[in-house]
Amino acid sequence: xxxxxxxYRIYDKTTKQWYEIPExxxxxxxxxxxxxxxxxxxxxxxxxxxxxxxxxxxxxxDCEFRNNTxxxxxxxxxxxxxxxxxxxxxxxxxxxxxxSEKAELDQLFERLQELMPEAKRIxxxxxxxxxxxxxxxxxxxxxxxFLSRLKKAEGKLSQExxxxx
Numbered sequence: 001x002x003x004x005x006x007x008y009r010i011y012d013k014t015t016k017q018w019y020e021i022p023e024x025x026x027x028x029x030x031x032x033x034x035x036x037x038x039x040x041x042x043x044x045x046x047x048x049x050x051x052x053x054x055x056x057x058x059x060x061x062d063c064e065f066r067n068n069t070x071x072x073x074x075x076x077x078x079x080x081x082x083x084x085x086x087x088x089x090x091x092x093x094x095x096x097x098x099x100s101e102k103a104e105l106d107q108l109f110e111r112l113q114e115l116m117p118e119a120k121r122i123x124x125x126x127x128x129x130x131x132x133x134x135x136x137x138x139x140x141x142x143x144x145x146f147l148s149r150l151k152k153a154e155g156k157l158s159q160e161x162x163x164x165x
Contacts, residue, residue, distance in 0.1 A: 011054055033058045108161050115153040122150075 008026035009018045021029075033056050040046035040060055048056060048065035060066055073085035112119045118139050125135045136146040158165035 011057075013055060013057055036060070104161070104164075108157065108164060111160060112153060112157060115156060116149060119153070 007020050008023050009020050010026065010029060011018055034053075036058050037046055037048060037053070037056050041048070045067050046060065046063070046065055047067050048063070052065065055065075056063070071084070073088065074083050076083055116122070122135055122139065125138060130138070132147060133143050136143040139146065141149075154165070
C-alpha cells in the first residue's frame with residue numbers, strides 16, 4: 001500500500017458513517033482528540049479502551065466510556081437528608097465574633113491614642129519602613145525616650161487587653 005492510496009477517515013457517531021478527509025486535517029484532528037483523551041484519562045474521567053479509540057470524537061459529556069463518578073457537594077444524599085454541602089463544616093468565624101473582636105480592637109486603639117497621642121503617626125511611619133531613630137527624629141523626641149514610651153504603652157495595654165498580647 002503506497003502513501004497515496006492510504007485513506008484517512010474519521011467516524012461520526014451521530015450518523016454512524018465514515019468520512020474521508022485530507023491527511024493534514026486528519027493529523028490535526030487526531031492530535032487534538034488524543035491530547036483530550038489522555039487528559040481525561042489522567043484525571044480518571046475517561047476509560048476508553050485502546051481498541052475503541054477510533055470512536056473518540058472529543059465529545060466527552062456524551063461518550064459511553066465517560067467515568068461519571070465525580071462527587072458534587074450539591075448532589076442530594078441517598079436518604080434525602082439534604083446535600084453533602086449541608087454537612088461540611090464551615091471554618092469561617094461567625095459574624096458576632098468578628099464584630100466583637102473589631103469592637104475590642106477599636107477600644108485598644110482608643111486606649112493607645114490616650115497613652116500615646118503620636119501612636120497613629122508612628123504606626124504610619126513604621127509601615128513606610130523607617131527605623132526607630134528616623135521616626136524619633138520626625139516625631140521630635142529622643143530615640144531612647146521614644147522607645148521607653150513604646151514599652152510603657154505596651155506594658156499598660158498588655159495588662160488591660162491580655163488577649164491581644
